[in-house]
Amino acid sequence: LAKQHGRNTYEFFAPEEDRLAVANGERLLSIGRAIETDELRLLYQPILNMRSGVVQAFEALVRWRHPERGLLEPAAFLPDIESNELIHGLDQWVLEHALRDYRRWDSSGRPLKLHINISARTLMTPGCMQDIARLVRSEPGLRPKTLVLEIIESAALDGLEQVGSVVLQGELLGVSFALDDFGTGYSSLTYFRRLPARVLKIDRSFVRDMLIDQEDRDIVEGAIGLARAFGREVIAEGVEGVDHGVRLLHLGCELAQGFGIAAPMPAEAVDAWLDAYRAPADWTQFGCLM
Ligand code: C2E
Ligand code: MG
Numbered sequence: 001l002a003k004q005h006g007r008n009t010y011e012f013f014a015p016e017e018d019r020l021a022v023a024n025g026e027r028l029l030s031i032g033r034a035i036e037t038d039e040l041r042l043l044y045q046p047i048l049n050m051r052s053g054v055v056q057a058f059e060a061l062v063r064w065r066h067p068e069r070g071l072l073e074p075a076a077f078l079p080d081i082e083s084n085e086l087i088h089g090l091d092q093w094v095l096e097h098a099l100r101d102y103r104r105w106d107s108s109g110r111p112l113k114l115h116i117n118i119s120a121r122t123l124m125t126p127g128c129m130q131d132i133a134r135l136v137r138s139e140p141g142l143r144p145k146t147l148v149l150e151i152i153e154s155a156a157l158d159g160l161e162q163v164g165s166v167v168l169q170g171e172l173l174g175v176s177f178a179l180d181d182f183g184t185g186y187s188s189l190t191y192f193r194r195l196p197a198r199v200l201k202i203d204r205s206f207v208r209d210m211l212i213d214q215e216d217r218d219i220v221e222g223a224i225g226l227a228r229a230f231g232r233e234v235i236a237e238g239v240e241g242v243d244h245g246v247r248l249l250h251l252g253c254e255l256a257q258g259f260g261i262a263a264p265m266p267a268e269a270v271d272a273w274l275d276a277y278r279a280p281a282d283w284t285q286f287g288c289l290m
């Protein structure tokens with residue numbers, strides 16, 4: 001009976017597993033195709049120095065214009081590809097297209113930096129930093145100094161040392177790095193300690209409730225203190241309102257990104273947005289008092 005039961009179970013589950021594997025394979029195939037057929041899009045979100053009111057950078061954020069499902073955010077497709085080769089293709093696509101978009105703003109004479117998300121997996125592929133440096137050099141007018149690579153990590157890294165040496169290599173070439181989503185998942189103190197990234201981005205989950213939750217506020221304050229002690233720049237993610245900014249300035253964090261400044265926008269919208277944007281007076285006035 002047991003044997004029969006086992007066989008039934010097997011017969012029941014095997015097709016199901018096959019079906020899942022096929023569905024999975026199809027999803028991956030269609031992402032691969034999306035990369036090749038330019039179904040991906042980039043949006044850009046500003047990073048503001050709240051004290052001076054000057055926009056210092058834009059971060060490129062990828063979207064997938066899915067033929068049936070509409071505009072997809074990374075949460076809908078990145079998890080599928082983060083653990084396989086496709087992430088390299090995506091990172092490469094984003095790099096090329098973001099550098100191309102950047103040309104437009106560069107010609108307007110504004111000294112803007114460009115932040116690009118890159119998975120730690122991609123950084124670990126041999127020759128990655130050389131490829132990036134070559135790409136940067138092939139863009140007329142683009143200097144390595146303008147590029148900030150945000151290291152994103154969704155799994156424990158075997159090669160933390162390796163990523164660390166890639167970061168040093170990059171810094172020698174003039175490219176800088178940011179540790180993304182600090183305080184969540186694998187973006188931990190160990191990573192902070194081992195990756196000599198020049199910039200720390202405090203995850204938006206701590207910033208969101210910092211006005212109502214003392215513990216989140218303490219974590220944000222701690223992260224700012226840590227960054228300062230190690231001579232790193234710090235950027236707060238998820239700044240949704242003026243009060244967030246005021247509190248962050250009090251805590252010593254000047255750089256911010258979030259819907260309270262602007263939502264991610266298409267490349268074509270950046271110039272007009274920059275012309276029209278005025279930082280909230282509460283922030284810049286606070287800067288004068290300091
Ligand atoms: P991230 O790098 O931490 O990017 C910030 C995310 O927070 C973006 O989500 C952005 O739209 C969102 N955000 C910005 N301001 C606010 C705010 O005030 N409130 C709230 N609630 N959210 C805000 P998005 O675009 O969905 O990206 C999610 C993640 O996907 C990114 O997190 C990054 O880890 C990854 N990602 C995005 N673009 C790329 C890419 O081109 N390559 C790679 N490898 N990963 C990417
Ligand atoms: Mg990022």
Ligand code: MG
Pocket residue numbers: 180181201203237
């Ligand atoms: Mg982040």
Ligand code: MG
Pocket residue numbers: 180181203204237
């Ligand atoms: Mg984040």
